[in-house]
C-alpha cells in the first residue's frame with residue numbers, strides 16, 4: 001500500500017490550513033505531524049527534510065515539499081485543480097494571489113483586542129475584495145471562479161470567506177448574492193463539508209497558540 005502523504009506543521013491554522021483544505025477537497029487522505037516543542041522542531045530540522053529549515057512540509061510522492069505556495073500548486077496540478085489552458089492558469093494565479101492577500105488582511109486576529117480593528121477592517125478590506133469576486137462570479141456560468149470546475153482559486157477564496165463568517169456572522173455576504181451562492185456551494189461540497197467538520201480543521205488561531213509557535217521556532221512575539 002502506498003504511504004499516505006504527511007503534513008508537518010503546528011496544531012493551528014496558519015500556513016497549514018489551506019494545504020489541509022486543498023488535500024481534503026481533492027479527497028487525499030493524509031496524516032499530520034504537529035510540532036509541539038522546540039526540541040521536536042529542532043529534531044525535525046536536523047532530519048534534513050526542511051529545505052530552508054521552515055514549515056509547512058508536505059511529504060508526498062517520495063518528495064519533501066516545502067514553501068506553501070509550491071505545495072499548493074503541486075497539489076493543484078496533480079489533482080486537476082488548475083486551469084485547462086494558459087489563459088485559465090493566469091486567472092487561477094491572479095485570483096489565488098488576490099484571495100491570499102484577502103486572507104493575509106486577517107493577520108490582526110492574533111492580537112488580544114481585535115474589536116476596534118474589526119470595525120475598521122470591514123471598511124478597508126471588504127470593498128477591495130468582495131466586489132471583485134462578486135463580479136467574477138457574475139460572469140461565471142459554472143459558479144466557480146475559473147472554467148467549468150473547482151480550482152485552487154476557489155479553495156483559496158473560501159478560506160477568507162470562512163474567516164469573515166466567523167468574525168462577522170452569517171450576514172457578512174449580504175449584498176453579494178453570487179458570493180453567497182459560491183460560499184454555500186463550496187461549503188456543501190461533500191469533501192469540503194467533511195473537512196469543516198473533521199479532524200483536519202483547526203480552530204481559529206489564538207494569541208496563545210501564536211506565542212507557542214513563536215517559542216518553538218525561536219521568534220519574537222509581538223501583540
Ligand SMILES: N[C@@H](CCC(=O)N[C@@H](CS)C(=O)NCC(=O)O)C(=O)O
Pocket residue numbers: 014015053054055056066067068069217
Ligand atoms: N515562505 C515560507 C515561509 C514558512 C515559514 O515562515 N514558516 C515558519 C512557521 S509558520 C517557520 O517555519 N519558521 C521557522 C524559521 O523561519 O526558522 C512558506 O511560505 O512556506
